[in-house]
Amino acid sequence: MGEKERIEEQDQILKEVTEKDYEYGFETEIETEYFPKGLNEDIIRKISEIRNEPEWVLEFRLKAYEIWKKMEPPTWPHLKLPEIDFQELIYYARPKNLPKYNSLDEVPPEILETYEKLGIPLEEQKVLAGVAVDAVFDSVSVKTTFEKELKKHGIIFCPISEAIRDYPDLVKKYLGSVVPPGDNYYAALNSAVFTDGSFVYIPKGVRSPMELSSYFRINARGTGQFERTLIIVEEKGYVSYLEGCTAPQRDENQLHAAVVELIAHDDAEIKYSTVQNWFPGDKEGKGGIFNFVTKRGICKGDRSKISWTQVETGSAITWKYPSTILKGDDSVAEFYSVAVTNNHQQADTGTKMIHIGKNTKSTIISKGISAGKSNNSYRGLVDIKPGAENARNFSQCDSMLIGDQCGAHTFPYIEVQNPTAVVEHEATTSKISEDQLFYLQQRGIDEESAVSMIVNGYAKEVLKQLPMEFAVEAQKLLAISLEGSVG
Amino acid sequence: MTKNKQPLLEIKDLHVKVGDKEILKGLNLTVYPGEIHAIMGPNGSGKSTLAYVLAGRDGYEVTQGQVLFKGKDLLDMDPNERALAGLFLGFQYPVEIPGVSMINFMKAALEAKAEYEGKKPMKPGEFLKYYREKIKEIGLPEKLANRNVNENFSGGEKKRNEIFQMALLQPDLAILDETDSGLDIDALKAVAEGVKKLHNENNAQILITHYQRLLDFVQPDYVHVMYDGRIVKSGDKNLALELEKKGYQWLEEQKTEA
Numbered sequence: 001m002g003e004k005e006r007i008e009e010q011d012q013i014l015k016e017v018t019e020k021d022y023e024y025g026f027e028t029e030i031e032t033e034y035f036p037k038g039l040n041e042d043i044i045r046k047i048s049e050i051r052n053e054p055e056w057v058l059e060f061r062l063k064a065y066e067i068w069k070k071m072e073p074p075t076w077p078h079l080k081l082p083e084i085d086f087q088e089l090i091y092y093a094r095p096k097n098l099p100k101y102n103s104l105d106e107v108p109p110e111i112l113e114t115y116e117k118l119g120i121p122l123e124e125q126k127v128l129a130g131v132a133v134d135a136v137f138d139s140v141s142v143k144t145t146f147e148k149e150l151k152k153h154g155i156i157f158c159p160i161s162e163a164i165r166d167y168p169d170l171v172k173k174y175l176g177s178v179v180p181p182g183d184n185y186y187a188a189l190n191s192a193v194f195t196d197g198s199f200v201y202i203p204k205g206v207r208s209p210m211e212l213s214s215y216f217r218i219n220a221r222g223t224g225q226f227e228r229t230l231i232i233v234e235e236k237g238y239v240s241y242l243e244g245c246t247a248p249q250r251d252e253n254q255l256h257a258a259v260v261e262l263i264a265h266d267d268a269e270i271k272y273s274t275v276q277n278w279f280p281g282d283k284e285g286k287g288g289i290f291n292f293v294t295k296r297g298i299c300k301g302d303r304s305k306i307s308w309t310q311v312e313t314g315s316a317i318t319w320k321y322p323s324t325i326l327k328g329d330d331s332v333a334e335f336y337s338v339a340v341t342n343n344h345q346q347a348d349t350g351t352k353m354i355h356i357g358k359n360t361k362s363t364i365i366s367k368g369i370s371a372g373k374s375n376n377s378y379r380g381l382v383d384i385k386p387g388a389e390n391a392r393n394f395s396q397c398d399s400m401l402i403g404d405q406c407g408a409h410t411f412p413y414i415e416v417q418n419p420t421a422v423v424e425h426e427a428t429t430s431k432i433s434e435d436q437l438f439y440l441q442q443r444g445i446d447e448e449s450a451v452s453m454i455v456n457g458y459a460k461e462v463l464k465q466l467p468m469e470f471a472v473e474a475q476k477l478l479a480i481s482l483e484g485s486v487g
Numbered sequence: 488m489t490k491n492k493q494p495l496l497e498i499k500d501l502h503v504k505v506g507d508k509e510i511l512k513g514l515n516l517t518v519y520p521g522e523i524h525a526i527m528g529p530n531g532s533g534k535s536t537l538a539y540v541l542a543g544r545d546g547y548e549v550t551q552g553q554v555l556f557k558g559k560d561l562l563d564m565d566p567n568e569r570a571l572a573g574l575f576l577g578f579q580y581p582v583e584i585p586g587v588s589m590i591n592f593m594k595a596a597l598e599a600k601a602e603y604e605g606k607k608p609m610k611p612g613e614f615l616k617y618y619r620e621k622i623k624e625i626g627l628p629e630k631l632a633n634r635n636v637n638e639n640f641s642g643g644e645k646k647r648n649e650i651f652q653m654a655l656l657q658p659d660l661a662i663l664d665e666t667d668s669g670l671d672i673d674a675l676k677a678v679a680e681g682v683k684k685l686h687n688e689n690n691a692q693i694l695i696t697h698y699q700r701l702l703d704f705v706q707p708d709y710v711h712v713m714y715d716g717r718i719v720k721s722g723d724k725n726l727a728l729e730l731e732k733k734g735y736q737w738l739e740e741q742k743t744e745a
Contacts, residue, residue, distance in 0.1 A: 457586025
């Protein structure tokens with residue numbers, strides 16, 4: 001559809017969503033204002049109570065809390081982590097759309113500039129920035145049509161809080177099955193205090209007719225610090241799920257500890273794409289977001305497939321390793337990643353591929369781009385278990401450095417316990433050469449566009465894995481995130 | 488040749504340093520639209536330096552002199568501005584740019600040009616049609632035109648790609664820096680044909696060449712010989728032939744005589 005129609009459609013969706021959120025009556029302003037800081041059993045009970053959760057969810061939370069209490073936050077030598085006082089945080093998420101500003105004039109100009117560059121319509125800018133939006137809208141919406149379409153196929157796509165209420169058996173069966181609370185410190189924390197997130201269920205033989213989730217930019221915006229997502233695809237099913245948003249996620253909540261669990265049964269396929277632009281803090285790196293995410297998928301069934309594609313920029317500190325357990329025979333896992341750091345950002349990201357079944361195959365393509373004074377690390381694990389006959393892995397970890405004050409590091413770990421495995425690893429490091437820049441400039445292309453062109457060429461292999469609309473946004477995002485990196 | 492047109496390029500007493508060393512020592516040259524100039528000279532005479540200085544590459548310090556391009560101060564412009572103003576450099580060693588396709592590259596360059604000239608850029612369909620026309624015109628193998636910039640191109644293919652880009656961008660002044668070096672006779676002819684096809688009465692080309700071979704196929708209006716950072720002799724095609732016969736040593740004698 002044309003650009004005008006697309007914008008109109010987005011405006012419609014926007015209106016529908018904001019209208020709907022005003023219906024969220026169960027959270028009053030008073031309650032959220034006075035929610036006490038800190039984390040203890042009482043607070044967890046309160047969270048569960050406010051959300052009207054069944055007993056088994058409260059138990060899940062409390063068990064996780066007990067586990068968390070016994071753990072220590074992890075330290076990574078390559079990241080400079082500030083001390084996080086967990087008793088200073090508030091564990092109840094404020095409603096999404098509490099306006100922070102009265103008008104666009106009050107929003108920091110850099111944020112508005114980014115929205116302009118990303119081509120975001122004005123109405124959407126207001127919501128993204130947290131400006132109060134006038135009510136009174138028409139009801140016709142594409143979103144409703146979209147929900148009808150999914151229902152026809154028997155696809156469940158709703159907030160996890162709704163799923164707990166409406167499909168408890170499904171949630172009970174799978175929640176924590178891929179990322180148990182004891183898995184790591186932040187998973188334990190998330191399991192105790194998770195706020196909301198997406199629940200997706202694809203029945204047998206169903207291929208989702210559309211991409212799910214956050215191409216609604218508003219829905220993606222700051223859904224919470226402790227987001228929990230659960231995606232289940234039955235035999236021969238398929239879903240492509242998009243998470244994230246190119247508009248900078250402005251959030252006072254500095255700590256984000258999400259958990260994502262994917263389950264793919266026989267012949268099922270899950271494609272999970274993330275395009276995330278976290279507010280990086282100012283040029284000195286103050287006020288940025290700490291992004292600690294545990295994402296894991298299990299290729300439970302034979303011939304199942306899970307692909308992770310991510311483009312990440314801007315986080316002050318990113319610590320995430322989307323991983324896949326290849327349990328089913330002939331299962332396939334892929335990981336495509338572009339991680340950009342600029343200014344003072346730090347990223348430590350990578351993947352784990354755990355081969356258990358027979359004839360499994362994994363592919364890792366990681367492209368790091370560092371500029372400014374940033375540090376970008378890839379940390380990967382390829383783990384071939386004893387029973388993994390004929391396992392295959394191919395890893396390509398490339399780093400590109402822009403300027404000479406940034407760093408890139410690669411830490412590949414390969415553990416092979418089966419002699420029939422074939423594991424290939426390639427790593428390259430490159431700089432954008434003066435000669436390449438000059439060549440492009442001599443054809444009329446300005447310096448910043450030239451850097452952008454070269455970087456996009458470098459990242460192309462990953463970008464082409466993204467659904468079309470995301471790919472376009474990701475390209476713009478790469479350009480913006482590298483602004484000022486030259487010269 | 489009518490000289491009542493404004494010169495495309497005027498180089499006046501150009502002195503250029505690279506690091507501590509002075510490479511160009513007072514070079515003068517004027518080029519009018521419709522002309523083809525050849526610049527020959529031994530290694531170290533400053534031919535490539537001249538090309539890079541005109542294109543605006545970093546690392547070259549102009550200590551004296553002036554360069555006007557279409558009447559405007561060229562040295563004051565950024566490299567991409569010079570290109571947009573109509574200056575093209577055919578590189579001696581064209582660089583590879585992995586991941587960047589020739590098509591996207593040329594599309595972006597033409598869009599930049601359109602914006603600079605205040606015109607609307609070509610729609611994708613128009614552009615592809617134009618691109619294919621030029622492929623045929625220059626005779627560049629289609630498989631090359633569909634690849635990434637110079638990626639896995641042979642030396643000869645890279646040079647032909649320079650001419651191909653020239654055909655797409657249609658510069659007013661093209662400086663071809665030893666575009667003929669390393670080419671076999673067929674590639675050389677192809678390059679020469681390309682240059683001749685693109686030449687018209689409104690543009691001009693400066694062919695920097697080490698051997699006079701290219702000049703058998705592209706007749707220059709003027710031949711200049713550079714030696715030790717300056718143009719020491721100018722003439723027509725016959726000068727090139729004389730140089731070929733007598734060698735650069737002859738120049739040394741000429742210089743001391745002058």
